[in-house]
Amino acid sequence: MTEHQIVSILKEAEAGILVKELCKWRDKYVNMETSDIKHLKELEAENCKFKQIFAELSLKAQL
Template sequence: MKKTRLTESQIVKIIKEYESGIDAQTICREHGIAKATFYNWRKKYSGMEASQLKRLKELEEENRKLKQMYADQSLDNLMLKDLLGKKF
């Protein structure tokens, strides 16, 4: 299968197709996605609107950045403590 990124609105549209009664196999074949991908989306995004999905992705990205900043600060803090502990 080809690798393409679908937009939030496309993902929501695909999930709504399933909720309207179209079977998963047909949806996956029409959109060129793996069944596992579809079921992961359904589990994660079912019942969401496109704007909610976009906001969720923004928050996940912000969370990832904050975790990276925390890790960087922790390393800086550890290095400073190490330097202060050594005698010159």
Template sequence: MVFSLKICGNYGMGNSTFYKWRDKFGGMETSDINRLKELESENRKLKQMFAELNFKSLLQEEIIRKF
């Protein structure tokens, strides 16, 4: 507990933030964290692609309805 208070004080972080971070990443190796970052990045890209394709599909449907 003293260790977490020192870290929080040094970096201006709240205790709850520290414990959430520790619970999420505490048991991970560096390679696990890197893989998680890669997956999060890929997920963002896929969500963006889906949004763009969905938008294009809606535009096409609107165009078809007008004819």
């Protein structure tokens, strides 16, 4: 699902999605617009890359 679809579903709250999943999305995205969610995804991806770089450098330092 795209970020826009998630925001639309949360605003409508009648998508037939499991309550657990809907609650998870609501908690994470309730006050966000589509652009905010896109930015969050970009930051999460960047964070993942930094964690990978850190892990690689840590391994090199141990050798």
